[in-house]
Amino acid sequence: MSHHYDYLAHAVLALGASHLTVNTGADWTPQTLYHRTTALRLISERLSEPIESSAEGDALMGALICLAGQSSFLANSVHEYVNLTRGSYLVSQAVVLPLNGSMFKSITDARHLDLLITMFEEQPKDVALIEEYRDYVESLxxxxxxEHELQYQSLLYRAISLLSTKPLDAVRTFTAVFVLPCLFDNDSFSDFIREDNHTANLLVANMFLLDYLLGQTCMPKRETPKFGGRKDVIIAWVHKVVSRLPEAYRDFGDFPLRFCKILATYDPRYLFWP
Structure with a gap:
């Protein structure tokens, strides 16, 4: 399909270049940036006109998913990751799903959760660490x-609170955490992804960290990704978020940094969001 739609071809190449850069040590940064910016420009141009065929809608959706996934390989793009995730959701709801014959009609958050449930196997867990994490998230x-910050924090808190005793329910709740920014109104979302919104930055950073903690406690080792570069990028994101905290927020960066040291010793299992 990609050879029929330039934006999809560039998105696939951008994802591939980022994957190689993060996981092989080769530097494909110039190619990554070229293909990413080209794909984003072409997508923006195409969305300015109606999408009338399911094939083109699927190509757009595929391109956005590639770019969202690629964002998790880029050291400076935590906000762009959240932005593209929401963009993918909105395009799927407004453009793709209304089209008859879309291959993405069955690829929903509920379907992804069903897949996670089939993969779920409770693993040994560090209850003391989970309780410390729960208390930290409560303090946020x-x-x-x-209100949108409190909504996000309360869902994070519920997910981590369930992890010790009802880990499958923790996975279900985490699904809601991941999707929540997609449901914010435009003003709330714009506020949430501001680079100087230190509260939101900490909340999103902890979403990524919790993703990996859930992977360790809910996914069997056979589901470990073959390449672990994404985990290193997430750790770098968290360090960057904490390094930018003003004095009044500094204490709230201590636990994420300590958890990053623990995460560095983990294998790269997570819940397989993009």
Whole structure:
């Protein structure tokens, strides 16, 4: 399909270049940036006109998924990752799913959760670490000023609280955490992804960290990804978020940094979101 749609071809090449850069040590950064920016430009141009065929809708959706996945390989793109994830969701709801014959009609959040449930196997867990993480996430409510921040924090807290005793319910709740920014209204979302919104930055950073903790406690070792470069990028993201915290927020960066040291010793299992 990609040879019929330039934006999809560039998105696939961008994802491939990032994968090689992160996981092989080769530097494909110039190619990554070229194909990414070209794909984004072409997608923006195409979305300015109606999409009338399921094939083109699927190509657009595939390109956006590639670019969202690629964002998790880029050291500076935590906000772009959230932005593209929401963009993919909105395009799927408004453009792709209404088209008859779309291959993405069956690829939904509920379907992804069903897949995770079939893969789920409870693993040994560090209850003390989980409880410490739970207490830390609870403390983040102190710096949540907006309703959408509190919504996100409360779902994170529920997911980590369930992990010790009901890990499958923790996975279900984490699905809601991942999807929540897609459901924010435009003003709330714009506020949530501001680079100077330190509360939101910490919340999103902890979503990524919790993703890996859930992977360790809910996914069998046979599901370990063959390449672990994404985990290193996530750790770098968290360090960057913490390094930018103003003095009043510094204490809230201590636990994420300590957890990153633990995460560095883990294998790269996570819940297989893009």
């Amino acid at each position: 409510s102190k710096i949540c000023k907006e």
